[in-house]
Amino acid sequence: MTQANINQDARSMPDLLLVASKLSKRFGGLQALSDVSFSICKGDIYGLIGPNGAGKTTLFNVLTSLYVPESGTCNFMGHQLTRLKPHEIAIVGIARTFQNIRLFGSLSAIENVMIGRHIRTRAGVWGAITRNKSTRSEEAAVEQRAHELLEYVGIAHRANDVASSLPYGDQRRLEIARALATDPTLLALDEPAAGMNASETVVLRRLIEKIRNDGVTVLLIEHDMKLVMGLCNRVLVLEYGKVLAEGRPAEVQRNPKVIEAYLGAGSAEVAVGVSA
Structure with missing residues (x-):
């Protein structure tokens, strides 16, 4: 997604909530994120998926100012997130949970x-x-x-x-x-279904849907592909810190690059129940 695309999105979608443009983050010799761009609209349940090590949690940490990116911008309702401190992120309307429970x-x-x-x-x-x-x-x-x-x-x-x-x-x-x-206006959930059994996951799905229906936009990192594909209206796929695909769940599932990333070269399709 180019900057021109981002600007076009901003003009054509009045309910645009968050716009990330060319976010990059490096840890020593590891390029954790490379020119990651995407946008989230109000009312989305927006999924963020990818194989282990793809950069999903790093992206979450950049969006919530736990990490400072080397380059790129992220605009949230007029606020440049990359300039804010973590507590200021919560004040402007973004809340998050963590992959490892922190109660x-x-x-x-x-x-x-x-x-x-x-x-x-x-x-x-x-x-x-x-x-x-x-x-x-x-x-x-x-x-x-x-x-x-x-x-x-x-x-x-x-x-x-x-x-x-x-x-x-x-x-x-x-x-x-x-x-x-x-x-929050935007709730960022980092693998909320991790460690849950099937019945707990069903309860979680209903809760996330209720949260969205009550006016809170959701950004979701999740390894449970059945949950993601049945719950999210748009999905961003990362691989090695780069955007591999972005679109509606059905489009992403059929994308040959996504199929190869999850199942290896030569695989014909992504099964709905595949776990990242």
């Missing part, structure tokens, strides 16, 4: 979600010290919102349980609830 294991489920919510609060150090009426009211609202989000993801009955004691699937949903507590 506060010794805190309760509701406390984990409340921590995520505090990015939208106004009480400062003085309010915390004086415990004035405004601060108390705000904290009550934070706790109420945390309860609502636990209900939303289906684990309200575990609100007071220590996060580390929750079943694996519930921990994944708790991490999503904490991300939603920041009121």
